[in-house]
Amino acid sequence: MNYGQWVHSELNSACQAAGFRFTPDREIERRLSGVREAMEKQEMEALLVVQKMDLYYFSGTTQDGLLFVPLAGEPILMIRRELERARLESPLKGAVAMGSLRELPSILKDRYGRLPRCVGMELDVLPVKDYFRYAQLLGGARIMDSFPLIRDLRKIKSPFEVDLMRRAGWIGKKVYEEGRRILREGMTEIEFGGLLEVVAKTYGHEGLLRVRSLNYEAYTWHVLSGSAAGIVSQSDSPMGGLGLSPAFPVGASLRSMGPNEPIMVDFGTCYHGYQADETRMFSIGKMEKRFVDAYLACREIHDAVLEDVRPGADCEALFLKSVEIAEKLGYKDNYLGPTGLQTRFVAHGIGLELNEPPFLAKGHSYPLEQGMTFAVEPKMVFPGEGGVGLENTVLVTADGYEVLTPAAQEIHEV
Amino acid sequence: MNYGQWVHSELNSACQAAGFRFTPDREIERRLSGVREAMEKQEMEALLVVQKMDLYYFSGTTQDGLLFVPLAGEPILMIRRELERARLESPLKGAVAMGSLRELPSILKDRYGRLPRCVGMELDVLPVKDYFRYAQLLGGARIMDSFPLIRDLRKIKSPFEVDLMRRAGWIGKKVYEEGRRILREGMTEIEFGGLLEVVAKTYGHEGLLRVRSLNYEAYTWHVLSGSAAGIVSQSDSPMGGLGLSPAFPVGASLRSMGPNEPIMVDFGTCYHGYQADETRMFSIGKMEKRFVDAYLACREIHDAVLEDVRPGADCEALFLKSVEIAEKLGYKDNYLGPTGLQTRFVAHGIGLELNEPPFLAKGHSYPLEQGMTFAVEPKMVFPGEGGVGLENTVLVTADGYEVLTPAAQEIHEV
Numbered sequence A, B: 001m002n003y004g005q006w007v008h009s010e011l012n013s014a015c016q017a018a019g020f021r022f023t024p025d026r027e028i029e030r031r032l033s034g035v036r037e038a039m040e041k042q043e044m045e046a047l048l049v050v051q052k053m054d055l056y057y058f059s060g061t062t063q064d065g066l067l068f069v070p071l072a073g074e075p076i077l078m079i080r081r082e083l084e085r086a087r088l089e090s091p092l093k094g095a096v097a098m099g100s101l102r103e104l105p106s107i108l109k110d111r112y113g114r115l116p117r118c119v120g121m122e123l124d125v126l127p128v129k130d131y132f133r134y135a136q137l138l139g140g141a142r143i144m145d146s147f148p149l150i151r152d153l154r155k156i157k158s159p160f161e162v163d164l165m166r167r168a169g170w171i172g173k174k175v176y177e178e179g180r181r182i183l184r185e186g187m188t189e190i191e192f193g194g195l196l197e198v199v200a201k202t203y204g205h206e207g208l209l210r211v212r213s214l215n216y217e218a219y220t221w222h223v224l225s226g227s228a229a230g231i232v233s234q235s236d237s238p239m240g241g242l243g244l245s246p247a248f249p250v251g252a253s254l255r256s257m258g259p260n261e262p263i264m265v266d267f268g269t270c271y272h273g274y275q276a277d278e279t280r281m282f283s284i285g286k287m288e289k290r291f292v293d294a295y296l297a298c299r300e301i302h303d304a305v306l307e308d309v310r311p312g313a314d315c316e317a318l319f320l321k322s323v324e325i326a327e328k329l330g331y332k333d334n335y336l337g338p339t340g341l342q343t344r345f346v347a348h349g350i351g352l353e354l355n356e357p358p359f360l361a362k363g364h365s366y367p368l369e370q371g372m373t374f375a376v377e378p379k380m381v382f383p384g385e386g387g388v389g390l391e392n393t394v395l396v397t398a399d400g401y402e403v404l405t406p407a408a409q410e411i412h413e414v
Helices: A003-017 A025-041 A052-059 A083-089 A101-112 A128-137 A147-154 A159-182 A189-202 A226-230 A289-307 A315-328 B003-017 B025-041 B052-059 B083-089 B101-112 B128-137 B147-154 B159-182 B189-202 B226-230 B289-307 B315-328
Strands: A046-049 A065-070 A076-079 A118-121 A142-145 A221-225 A263-271 A274-283 A345-349 A356-361 A373-376 A379-382 A386-389 A392-396 A401-403 B046-049 B065-070 B076-079 B118-121 B142-145 B221-225 B263-271 B274-283 B345-349 B356-361 B373-376 B379-382 B386-389 B392-396 B401-403
Touching: A003 A083, A003 B226, A025 A046, A025 A052, A025 A065, A025 A147, A046 A052, A052 A065, A052 A147, A065 A101, A076 A083, A076 A101, A101 A128, A128 A142, A128 B128, A147 A356, A159 A189, A159 A263, A159 A274, A159 A392, A189 A221, A189 A263, A189 B189, A221 A226, A226 A263, A226 A379, A226 A386, A226 B003, A263 A386, A274 A373, A274 A386, A274 A392, A289 A315, A289 A345, A289 A373, A289 A379, A289 A386, A315 A345, A315 A356, A356 A373, B003 B083, B025 B046, B025 B052, B025 B065, B025 B147, B046 B052, B052 B065, B052 B147, B065 B101, B076 B083, B076 B101, B101 B128, B128 B142, B147 B356, B159 B189, B159 B263, B159 B274, B159 B392, B189 B221, B189 B263, B221 B226, B226 B263, B226 B379, B226 B386, B263 B386, B274 B373, B274 B386, B274 B392, B289 B315, B289 B345, B289 B373, B289 B379, B289 B386, B315 B345, B315 B356, B356 B373
Parallel strands: A046 A118, A118 A142, B046 B118, B118 B142
Antiparallel strands: A046 A065, A065 A076, A221 A263, A263 A274, A345 A356, A345 A373, A373 A392, A379 A386, A392 A401, B046 B065, B065 B076, B221 B263, B263 B274, B345 B356, B345 B373, B373 B392, B379 B386, B392 B401
């Protein structure tokens, strides 16, 4: 059978059977009209989208390609490898094949009559070498940074997006429930983490988490037990764990988990690109009291932060409130990391990427808005001894918040 | 306990107990002297290493930081988050803390008396926004692309590096052996893939594979069964699979595997950053004869390519030989992808990243050299029906090759 024929007759059925949800037309329209409004204010004549999650956001597909969005007129999706599949996934009309990047100028000239004079591209991630190539292909057009516009748009989630995040949160609930059945004494952190990942994947979790950064690799889980949860590493988080080698010195390790020690499971799930992030505690037998107390302090901080979450609340103030409570409860030297290595945020925005606005953090004085989503994660580190924490992903609603990660918050004692 | 005290007393023991292998001093010296030789030829006064795998290659650590290598004098490792751990992992002396990137000029001036006039940075991956920031911090120094030098050096593997790749290949053997016990009718591709990953991780596989690219995400496995193995996707590979959603339309899916269909498992393993890539076939009951025949053709092509592998062999000629045999065997329309979507390589270099030289590919006419490592993967695609293939990672030796992936090549019928 010819590949094109097969795609037309069968691929759509295969996607439907597997429960794929394509981004609706109205959703793409809303996003494009939002970014155009911002482009107009900045006198940005066109947008050339190169990064995969931005491409997904504006087109509905992540096939290898580029999206060009003029201020007026139809956008054009240019696909390098699998055009038919991109056409199936994206509600945008008029997608074209682009054999090589060399074809970019002629595709644009054919469609719009000329090359743009001023183009927005994602300069926060676009490599220098590619930038010079694009500048040449675009005939010396001025290239501006489009990411501030895209970031501002993406930080407010639509009901369609929240629904996908809610599903990711539901997968997390399954993970923690099954975790109670999976965990046993002597199991290594990495085996436990791997088996939790199998649970998540059978419900559609995509395995990867995404961080917008050159070097920051996001994997699904931190399973950190006993002293390993007191280790700091490359990641900008209170604790990093031992990891597996100097090449991957973060997250779960080959350490065997013993009785009564705190086992922290920070497990992110990803459904149709949308992520939920949460942390829960496990222990084999009763967890030592000082760690239980520290966990209860995390819950108290978590609840106190959420109590103030609503549109208009100041992000830095929420962070400072959390620090104040931690100190009052006697955890000054443990809150958000060991002394000297403490992180400066208690929550990070989340959606298609794990490092989106808002940040409930030092220096981030701006108001929460309805439709923002973030993961709030008060944690305590005891070097050489252990770590505990709680994390939930929440949505800012019209008058408060909704928790998108419904797993039980009690310590899972097995 | 104070964190610094704890690191000194305990972290090293924890790393040793977990089997961490730190990069030896002589290995780092050899790499630094190699890159300095190349820098001198290009009149590059210094190297500022920003990308994580390059940092690991030249320093032995992947802690969040930068490495500055002057043409003469001691390199300086600047660490943003966990200095003590970087000192433990890297044989380089004199690592310093860098609270913020703003400190870069003063650190360099303190150490070397002045800022460099011409610096090499990895412009193939460095984001534009960061580039302008570095250019400013370096006082207008000329910034050249250092990646061609680094790539040329990294393409020849040392015995230390090959040993880590051999271990990765050995983990792959365990994965395929256990796979025979795990696979059963009705299991989904994603569950099978997830369980294989658990096996690999319990032997130290790091979960992530690495590709040097803005958008190319490498995950561990393609488990593609029946018609799903005939689907092309974003990845530059003969088949991509259905995947899990439009946001991750590649690799294993929620499709249940049935009897007699070909099940292709392309599973990469990563040990201490070094990767091995291999593909084997499974089936539940007897695999349909036409797919068995196609697999035997893949083996014939694979063996014919390897027959010519030795220092001096031309990479493009090896690719063309593979195409010629595929056509002679009657697989013109299936070899390396469906007609119109065929990939143009039969092998890719492999090491710390999956897209290193050499490429046995169209347009890549250069000789193999002793110490190169690559993954050779002849594959056949039958749209709407299935796909088969074989892949091994090999080392070019003084007079031939060594296969680093020892898993049995017979079809695993369960």
